Amino acid sequence: MIRTNELRKDFTVRVKSGRFRREKRVVEAVAGVTLSIEPGEMVGYIGPNGAGKSTTLKMLTGVLTPSGGDVEVCGLRPVPQRTKLALNIGVVFGQRSQLWWDLPLHESFALLRHIYRVPAAEHAARLRRCRDLLDLDDFLDIPVRQLSLGQRxxxxxxxxxxHGPRVLFLDEPTIGLDVVSKQAVRSFLAELGATGDVTLVLTTHDLADIERLCERLVVIDHGRVVHDGTIDALHTRYGSRRSLVADLADPLPDGFVLPGATLVGVEADRHRVTFALDGVTAGVAVAGLVAAVSIRDxxxxxxxIEDVVARLYASTDAP
Amino acid sequence: MGELRAYAALAGAQARSVFSYRASFLIELFSNVGATVFDVLSVLVLFRATDRVGGFTLPEALLMTSITSAGFALADFTVGNVDRLKVYVRAGTLDAVLVRPLGALPQLLLMDLPIRKLLRVVFGFGVLAVALRMNHIDWTPARVLLITVAPIAAAVFLSSIFVLSASLAFWWVDSGELGSAFTYGGRDFTSYPITVYGPLFRGLFAYALGFAFVSYQPALALLGRPDPLGLPAWAGFAAPFVACAAAVVAAVVWRTGIRHYRSTGS
Amino acid sequence: MVGKDASVLTISTVGPLRGSVTTFGALVGSGFRRYTTYRQATIAGTFTNIVFGYLRCYVLLAVAAGTVGGRPGGYAPDQLVTYVWLGQGLLSVVMLWGWAELAERIRTGDVAADLLRPVAPLTAYLAADLGRAAHGMLTRFIPPVVVGALCFPMRMPTRWQTVPLFLVSVLIAVVVSFGCRYLVNATAYWLQDARGPILLWTLGAGVLGGLYFPLRLLPESVAVTLWLATPLPSILQTPLDVAAERDGPALQLGLVALQLFWAVVLLVLAAVVQKRAERRLVVQGG
Incomplete structure (x- = not known):
């Protein structure tokens, strides 16, 4: 569905050097990203500020021309075939509105039907579904400028x-939302993804979005992909482990050893203990513990994941 | 066909959102007419002090003013909005425009449909009618053809100037008011007989940039007056061709500008 | 007792008057510095001013050439040159156009944040505007005047008091212009969207303030009415007439006094409007 090969984007910036001189400097915003996303996948695309997330997204949607490499979305080349591609993709910019500011929400929807030339029945069916899932009915008649951020x-x-896009690009869809709205957006996206009809690419700073929605995680930093795989793979790679926390009826005996796990924390007069699991399943570890001591909880x-990603950013934070 | 309907829907939506601020809309509507009234008034005030400016009488000068007024009002109504491009580039609105399945320029123009400027077009043509009556024009078929084409050619020419000035924002976002030196400056330049300007300034605006063909040359051809600056009589009839050439240049620059935006992402 | 309590609450050690003067000065400084960051826009705007200077100058000189005696409205050609080019320079000092900051803040609701500050909004905006004007005087005023003086025969001041009186007149003109703009913007408190009033202002201020042609070209009764009944000529025409030495010293002083009158009236009016708007804002919650 989406294929990029060594996708690059350079920007030339003029840097002030001295009182009147300005120097040209080339900044690589995206420095060779190779990705392949299959139909129906839900991909989280994350990275620290300025890592090149938005730039990549803009190249995938036809807003920016790549400086190098190949890109193909829905079998189309984004910039030369922009209007054709636009019919196949949906884009949500978290901080920019696509809606008509002064018009009631339902008018924006009606307008989009004309812009994307969607048959009336199809349009009505999709709108019906969104209204149900997103509870739009309360504010369909309110001008967009008066909506709360969550409603908007x-x-x-x-x-x-x-317009029934085959790919949905979401740039920071939960930014600035309250907890309830975030939940609403996430569960809607989860439901959408579960149908398998839409390929979803999501950038975010909120890793809870990713944990909830995305099987696959692409981490970009300094314009390069530093991780591409499942969240579990990320944990494995960075040695983050699940842990077992137990409240004991009696203090933990000195020199206690749980096979396949490491004792990493002891609290409350040795009544509360934490073991990090080294390669054994939780079941095996629990069985071992229950056999040795009596457990209350x-x-x-x-x-x-926040920890892992923070460590990941820090480790790539070279020059 | 479907595309046309999409543009029509966009225009309709814009009209509705304008009407949602009714009081402001009415004031804007009338102050836009006021703008044209003041343009004409300025010319009248200057002629209070003298009966000839640059060798032309009031009715003759008013004919030039009114061709410009009508053409400018029409140009401002249709593409005047494009001067908001720098705002859109900075705010990133242009990105949202580029992910829709329609042309970028028409979408931008329809983002702020200037219905308020409509009355001004009517007024501009009204003044033109009055100016035509004030002069004694020897109507030939060629002149009838010229007066029907001249305001439209002026509008096409000035529209091209609007698009060209706005395109500047693709390369220089902070160009600020620079564009108005050519759009509003061009309107003011062509509101008077170009004989009043110094040779260098006139050479640049009138001939190098082509503003002489907006109203001065067509007015001379209508009046049957020889050009004191020496251009032949048929120069007035060249106006539509100059306008078309300007439109081609504007289209090329706009396309180049969009391509540049996409490669720098401002 | 009351006095003692108040002194406990005072944080600053300087007197209240000196304190507020310092605050005002700091606000003026920040208004100045803010505009130093718009260097490219300044260059672009100056270029535009100069183009319009050429346009207006040539047209007025052509009018003078066709006038018997060559003095339309009582201006000699060199006085017209002064009028046009100083006018192009002053245009961005008094900032006739393009100030919609207050209206925009009202529309978006950000204005509520202004009310939280310990300085009254009117004072804060005035200070910032004076700083902006000072920046404009240094950057936007000089280039058109230099170009005008190089390309056209411009009248140089012949009386010693012309330059100081002109500077005073410009300062008052900035305040008058600010007062008008503030009132126009404040309509947004009631209309929500002030685009209409701002457009009306843009339109009227240019013509009736004396930007397009000297107001003395109008019939005398109209010109006098404009001067006495509206603040508009006090924004551009008065300082320009002072610089061009259009009138005798006594009349010039009188015109500047008239400017001062309008400055006071407008500031008082703006303060009243602001107070009403604040009460409305507090009651209706914006």
Missing amino acids: MRGELTAALL LSVVEPD
């Missing part, structure tokens, strides 16, 4: 989907 974002999502803690 639900409107933007609908607007991007009304037990929980398995997933590794924190």
Whole structure:
């Protein structure tokens, strides 16, 4: 569905050097990104600020011309075949509205039907579905400028989907939203992804979006892909482990060893202990622990993706 | 066909959003007419002090003013909005335009449909009618043809200037008011007989940039007056061709500009 | 007792008057510095001013050439040159056009943040505008005047008091222009969208303020009415007439006094409007 090969984008910036002199300097915003995304995939595209996320997205949507490499979306070349591609993709910019600011939301939707030349019945069916899933009915008649950010974002999502795009690009779709709106957006996207009809590419700073939605994670930093794979693969690669936290009836005996796990934390007079799992399943570890000590309470803690990603950014933060 | 309907829908939406600020809309509507009234008034005030400016009488000068007024009002109505391009480039609105399946220029023009400028077009043509009555024109078929074409040619020429000035924003986002030196400056330049200007300034604006053909040369041809600056009588009839040439240049520059934007991403 | 309590609350050690003068000065400085960052726009705007200077200068000189005696409206050709080019320079000092900041802040609701500051919005905006004008005087005023003086025969001041009086007149003109713009922008408190009033202002201020032609070219009764009944000639025409030495010293002083009158009236009016708007904002919650 999306294929890039050594995709590059250079920007020339003029840097002030001295009082009147300006120097030209070439900055590689995207420095050779090779990706292949299959139909129906949900891909999280993350990276620190200025890593090249938005630039990549703009090249995929036909807004920017690449400086080098190849790019193909829905079998089309984005810039030369921009209007054709536009019919096949939906784009949501979290910080920019696609809607008509002064018009009621439903008028924006009606307008988009004409712009994308969607048959009335198809349009109505898709709108119906979005209205149900996103609870739009309460604010369809309100001018966009008066909507809350959460309401507006639900409107933007609908607007991007009304022409039945095969690929949906989302640039920071949850930025600035409250907890409830974030949940609404996420579960809508999850449902959308579950149908398998739409390929979804999502950039975000909120890693909870990724954990909830994306099987596959592409991490970019300094214009290069530093990780492409599942979240689990990321954990494995960076040695982050699940852990077992247990509240014990009696203090943990000195010198206790749990096979396949490492004791990493002891609290509350040795009544609460934390083991990091080294390659054994949680079941095996729990069985081992139950056999040795009496347990009041037990929980398995997933590794924190925020930590992993922070470590990842830090490790690539060379020049 | 479908595309046309899409543009029509865009225009309709824009009209509705303009009407959602009714009071402001009415004031804008009337102040736009006021703008043209003041343009004409300025000419009248100057002729209070003298009966000839640059060797031309009031009715003759008014004929030039009114061809410009009508053409400018029409140009401003259709493509005047394009001067907001720098705002769109800076705000990233242009990105949103580029992900839609329609042409970029028509979308930008329809983003702020200037219905408020419509009355001004009517007024501009009204003044033109009055100016034509004030002069004693020896109507020949060629002149009838010229007066029907001249305001449209003026509009096409000035529209091209609008697009050219706006395209500057593709290379220089902070170009600020620079464009108005040529759009509004061009309107003011062509509102008076070009004989009033110094040779260097006139050479640049009138002949190098082509503003002489907006109203001065056509007015001379209508009046049957020889050009004191020495161009032949048929120069007035060249106006439509000059306008077409300007439109071609504007189209090429616009396309180049869009391509440049896409390669730098401002 | 009351006095003592108040002194406890005072944080600054300097007196209240000196404190507010310092604050005002700081605001003026920040207005100045803000415009130094718009260097490219300054260059572009200056270029445009100069083009329009050529246009207007040639047209007025052609009018003078066709006038019996060569003095339309009582201006000799060299005085017309002064009028045109200083006018192009002053245009961005008094900032006749293009100020919609307050209206925009009202429309977006950001204006509420202005009310949280310890300085009254009117004062803060005035200070920033004076700083902007000072920057304009240094960057935007000089280039057109130099170009005009090089390309056309421009009248140089012949009386000692002309230059100081001109500078005073420009300062007052900035305040008058600010007062008008503030009132026009403040309509947004009631209309939500002030584009209409701003356009109306843009239109009227140029013609009736004396940008396009000297107001003395109008019939005398119209010109006098404009001067006395509206603040518009006080924005451009008065300082320009002072610089061109169009009138005798006594009349010049009188015109500047008239400017001062309008400056005071407009500031008081703006303060009243602002107070009403604030009450409305507080009651209706924006």
